[in-house]
Amino acid sequence: DDFEGVGVWRYADALPLNEGVSIREGNTPLYTVPEIEADVDVADVRVKHEGMNPTGAFKDRGMTVGVKVAERLGVDRLACASTGNTSAALACYGARADTEVLVLLPAGKVAAGKVAQAALHGARILEVEGNFDACLDVVAELAARGEAYLLNSINPFRLEGQKTIGLEILEQSKRETGEWPDRIVLPVGNAGNTAALYKCFRELVEAGAMAEDEMPALTGVQAEGAAPMVEAVREGREEVRRWEEVETRATAIRIGNPVNAPKALPGVRATGGTAVAVSDDEITDAQRALARDGVGVEPASAASVAGLTKLRREGEIDDDEQVVCLTTGHLLKDPDAAAAAGGDTTPVPADADGVLDVL
Numbered sequence: 001d002d003f004e005g006v007g008v009w010r011y012a013d014a015l016p017l018n019e020g021v022s023i024r025e026g027n028t029p030l031y032t033v034p035e036i037e038a039d040v041d042v043a044d045v046r047v048k049h050e051g052m053n054p055t056g057a058f059k060d061r062g063m064t065v066g067v068k069v070a071e072r073l074g075v076d077r078l079a080c081a082s083t084g085n086t087s088a089a090l091a092c093y094g095a096r097a098d099t100e101v102l103v104l105l106p107a108g109k110v111a112a113g114k115v116a117q118a119a120l121h122g123a124r125i126l127e128v129e130g131n132f133d134a135c136l137d138v139v140a141e142l143a144a145r146g147e148a149y150l151l152n153s154i155n156p157f158r159l160e161g162q163k164t165i166g167l168e169i170l171e172q173s174k175r176e177t178g179e180w181p182d183r184i185v186l187p188v189g190n191a192g193n194t195a196a197l198y199k200c201f202r203e204l205v206e207a208g209a210m211a212e213d214e215m216p217a218l219t220g221v222q223a224e225g226a227a228p229m230v231e232a233v234r235e236g237r238e239e240v241r242r243w244e245e246v247e248t249r250a251t252a253i254r255i256g257n258p259v260n261a262p263k264a265l266p267g268v269r270a271t272g273g274t275a276v277a278v279s280d281d282e283i284t285d286a287q288r289a290l291a292r293d294g295v296g297v298e299p300a301s302a303a304s305v306a307g308l309t310k311l312r313r314e315g316e317i318d319d320d321e322q323v324v325c326l327t328t329g330h331l332l333k334d335p336d337a338a339a340a341a342g343g344d345t346t347p348v349p350a351d352a353d354g355v356l357d358v359l
């Protein structure tokens with residue numbers, strides 16, 4: 001049909017299937033961010049805005065592949081644990097595939113827009129007394145008992161689709177700047193994107209399309225209150241220690257047990273990348289900075305720009321670097337956080353003089 005070869009499916013040759021359950025995911029913009037670039041003061045900063053996907057987050061790239069695999073397997077229940085975006089995407093793609101969807105959410109810790117999406121697309125939503133990691137433990141057990149097909153990023157087909165973020169960044173950067181980026185800075189929760197980007201680069205190296213030393217430095221950012229992977233990178237450890245208690249305003253990455261760390265940590269190391277933790281206030285400042293450049297994102301996404309700003313201040317990033325920050329979800333995902341980060345509203349009477357009086 002006319003979806004063939006669009007967005008994610010333009011890269012079908014790099015994927016395990018040649019078609020998906022598709023609502024035109026991928027092909028997201030790579031924005032210039034002039035104010036942030038001037039503030040960070042490196043050669044080039046761009047933002048790959050994954051919030052511009054159909055459900056407002058990068059998850060769609062994984063679901064278009066994963067839900068098709070589930071369809072071919074003939075499963076009758078799809079399930080995930082989620083901090084919100086995965087549940088929104090799975091609900092949408094499951095609806096498209098006409099398959100039952102079950103989502104487990106940490107009670108009271110999921111942003112309003114995401115719950116609304118999962119509800120409207122018809123998922124069965126269960127609010128769990130526990131954090132995301134506890135939800136994932138439960139769903140993994142349901143899957144092990146044969147009760148559901150698991151579509152969290154531990155599912156390798158999800159990550160296959162998410163590789164296309166890397167392919168698009170390389171193509172768009174080359175087209176717009178003549179170069180591939182030196183560094184990609186991204187928020188880390190379960191470290192699925194970090195693992196997917198590393199696999200993307202490795203496959204390009206194996207195909208002879210990229211030299212080993214051309215792989216962009218994978219630079220992961222976590223919130224200070226949920227930073228087990230940063231801890232492992234900074235301490236030079238191979239194993240990530242699970243954090244039982246996690247807290248951050250960036251609820252999408254409120255995760256203490258990054259399940260893809262074994263695939264992601266070698267990528268951070270092999271590409272010469274690093275990892276850094278940022279405070280909630282640094283995240284909100286970066287969310288406002290992105291908004292001033294016209295890019296509306298949710299808090300977790302702003303962690304990438306907050307991390308770049310912090311690493312640059314700490315002297316870990318060179319003047320001549322060309323950097324791409326990944327922003328993973330749209331502003332409207334978390335309207336409460338956006339409203340809190342923005343300015344106040346002022347009540348006025350319904351006449352021009354009344355309006356002019358307050359201006």
Ligand code: F0G
Pocket residue numbers: 057081082083084085086087153187188189190191192193194252253298300301328329
């Ligand atoms: N940014 C956003 C907006 C997310 O929703 C997530 C993960 C991440 C970053 C982290 O990505 O896991 O590849 O390191 N959200 C999952 C969810 C956990 O349930 O929606 P990662």
